[in-house]
Amino acid sequence: MQAKPWLPFYPAEVAPTYDYPKQNLALFLVRSAQQYPNRPALYFMGKTISYKQLLQQSYRMAHVLRSLGISKGDRVAIMLPNCPQVVIAYYGVLLLGGVAVMTNPLYVEREIAYQMKDSGAKVMVTLDLLSARVEKVMGETNLRHMIITSIPDYLPFPKNLLYPLKAKKSGPLPVIRYSDTIHSFKHLLDHALDDPICEKVDAEKDLALLQYTGGTTGVPKGVMLSHLNLIANTLQSAHWCYQVEHGKERYLAAIPCFHVFGLTVLLNQAIYRAGELLLVPRFEVDLILELIRKRKPTLFPGAPTMYIALIHHPRIQKYNLSSLNACISGSAGLPAEVQDTFEKLTQGRLIEGYGLTEASPVTHVNPIWGRRKSGTIGLPMPDTEAMVVHPDTGEEMPIGEPGELIVRGPQVMKGYWNRPEETFDTIRGGWLFTGDMAVMDEEGYFRIIDRKKDMIIASGYNIYPREIEEVLYEHPSVKEAVVVGTRDAYRGETVKAFIVLKDGMQPDAADIEIFCRSQLAAYKVPRVYVFRDSLPKTMIGKVLRRKLLEEEEGGP
Known part of the structure; x- marks a missing residue:
């Protein structure tokens, strides 16, 4: 490609x-804190x-990790929802020159064990509510320490006192037995x-992040993203957001933030811009609407399901969403009717x-204020x-x-962690082969038409059929x-399983679902x-997925 037909259609403000x-x-x-020390960073x-x-808290975390034997290049796993601790842990790892391994808090023991063994992470930072899962697999991994925090650690008074009472309604709170290997996040930071x-790092070579993705095979692989990949x-x-x-x-x-889209477009960009991050640990429509009313956010990167939930809220007309100047939808296709309705509500x-994990993740975007x-x-x-x-x-x-x-x-990954052959297959001559089928028009606008991969995207999560199939095959029937x-x-999409039972077995969807829930994160079930x-x-025995769908839907 000699010319870049899209350049004439860039906004004038974007080089x-x-x-x-x-x-x-x-x-x-460091620089945002020097320029805006008293500016709110997190809410x-x-x-x-x-x-x-x-x-200051991030410096303390870096010193804590150093005291636990972490040095430049070591991997540190972070399994937390959106809360102050995930930001502090992330920057603590980076300041020390370590490599963050962002881990989904919905993972069950099998998934945690695989990712910890593959990455070689030495320390895990997680919530008390999740710690039992990690403790069960520590012995089969390289994990030597677990740092445990709790939501009340960063709640204001009196919410920090009331939280345990509210949380007990969902079941008994875990009793943490601290030891030489299991530590209190708050205690460590208070004394650091x-x-x-x-x-100092070699930004082009040294890794900042190992972000796991299933890629084309469904076997989770660590995408190696350097400091320069993420900076770029x-x-x-x-x-691109030039009015910010x-x-x-x-x-x-x-x-x-454990999703690479959230990490780059939210966390990294907000800190670079010295913006205020309004942290939401779990997407709940009523909570989001109240947060918009009280704190008036100006930017809202999200997944289509979030915008769909908001526009269909029964009391949406009672809320003023006009503070939202720009919203960037990623992780799945955005329906045109959702886009139009949301813009009418917010102005x-x-x-x-x-984007894709292998590209840190963003590669394409529509002009926000342009055509x-x-x-x-x-x-x-x-x-x-x-x-x-x-x-x-x-x-x-x-x-x-x-x-x-x-x-x-410059945002394209260094490769897959410990997988040189798959790296060679995916990156050729500096080009990243995405596996997605697309067309480009004469003005350089691209449209995704299909996926070469079998990947499913549900509520913004990447789901890989092979992993679920392997779990289903373990069921005795x-x-x-x-x-x-x-x-x-x-x-956007939902997961559907087609099953052939062993001779003499009776269909029991409820039993199979219970089995799946014991082996998979909830969104994969x-x-x-x-x-x-x-x-x-096919003649060689490969299941024809597309044919299967066509049969179910009554034709091609």
Whole structure:
């Protein structure tokens, strides 16, 4: 590709290329704290933490990790919802030159054990409510220490006293037995040094993050993202949002920080802009609407399901959403009717973008205040090249012809952790082969038309059929199983399992669901079970997923 047909359609305020500082990613926090020490950095259920306080707490976390034997390049797992502790732990790891391993709090023991063994993480930072899962698998991993925090640790008075009473309604609170390997987050930080510490790094080579994704095979792989990868994507996203002002914005942090979209477009960008992060541990529509009413956020990156839930709230007309100037939808396709309705409610802009974990994650986005095209993922970001190529030959396809989307830019990963062959298959000549089928029009706007992968995206979560199928095959009554994604008006897609039972077994969807819930995070558990006598297959025995869907839906 000689020309970049999208450049003439960039907003005048956005340059085609920028300089990206080769430094420790954590210096975004250091500089914002120096410039705006008293500016609110975090707001959490009534508690406000300034930039000065956040930096001090992050320095303390870095010293804590050093005292536990963590040094440059070591992996530290963080399994927390959106709360002050996830931000403090993340920057503490970066300041020390460590590698953050962001772990989904919904994971069950099997999933936690796999990720800890694969990453070689030495320390886990998690919630008291989740600690039992981690403790059960510590012995089979490299984990040597677990640092346990609790939601009340950063709640204001009297919420910190009332929280245990409310939480007991969901069951007994865990009793934590602290030891030489199990520590209190609050106690460690209270007794730690807060001397400045920021390890020098080779930004192009040294990793800041191991973010796990299933990729094309469904086997979770650690995506190696360097300091420069994340710095570049943070700045690319920030420059695209050119109306955003330093030290003045409030970010509604409803999408989780353990998701790479939330990490870059929310956490990293807000800290770079010295914005205020309004942390939401769990998406609840009533809570979100009240937070908008009280704190008036100006930016709201999210998943389509979040915007769908808001516009369908029965009392939505009673709320003033006009503070929201810009909302960026990612993780799944954004329906046009949702976009239009949301913009009428807020008088702001809701635009769709595209990315993948392997690209830190954003590669394409529609102009926020410029000309957008509904149904497209927009234009490649600054310093990002994109092409549509033939999925077999790799030759560039003519404009308007479908093919596999490939991208190249400073945000593209270093590769997959300890998987050189899969890295070689995915990155060729600097180009990242996304596995998504797309078309590009004459103006450089791209549209995703299909997925080469079998991945399911439900409520913004990536779900990989093979992992669920392997669990189903472990059930004593299941002979064959295949999992597909089917359209869902709210979740985008939902998980559907087609099952062939062993001879003599009776269909029992409830029993299979209970089994799945013991082995999988809740969002991966199939919502629909279809029992069949056989599955359509090729001559070599491969199940024809598309044929299966066509049969169920009554035709192609």
